Amino acid sequence: MIIKNLLKSPHIQIALATGFCIIVLAYFSKRILPEPIGYLPLAIPPFIASIYEAVAAKHKNKKLTITRYWVTAIFFSTTLVIFIYTI
Numbered sequence: 001m002i003i004k005n006l007l008k009s010p011h012i013q014i015a016l017a018t019g020f021c022i023i024v025l026a027y028f029s030k031r032i033l034p035e036p037i038g039y040l041p042l043a044i045p046p047f048i049a050s051i052y053e054a055v056a057a058k059h060k061n062k063k064l065t066i067t068r069y070w071v072t073a074i075f076f077s078t079t080l081v082i083f084i085y086t087i
Contacts, residue, residue, distance in 0.1 A: 010056065010065075010067040011053070011056075013071060014049050014067065014070060014071065014074070015049070017045075017071040017074045018045050018048075018074055021045040021077075022042070022045060022046070024078060024082075025045070025081060025082070026042070028085075029042070033085050035085075041085070042081075044077045044081060045074045045077055045078055048070065048073055048074050049070075049074065052065075052070040
């Protein structure tokens with residue numbers, strides 16, 4: 001019951017998505033891609049999470065702070081970084 005309440009928190013959802021994307025990027029960088037991903041592209045998902053935290057603090061209960069939009073942006077940026085490095 002306590003875990004369900006924690007998982008409903010937008011901050012926890014963003015943190016879980018960011019952590020998952022960092023692990024995926026690290027795995028792809030180390031095991032799958034021909035050359036490692038640089039430090040700056042690896043920092044894109046946490047940067048988006050930081051932007052979310054700033055926007056959420058400034059604009060509470062606005063459409064801009066819907067968590068699923070930001071989680072989608074984090075996943076999309078991870079996919080984009082992997083796609084760019086595979087080309």
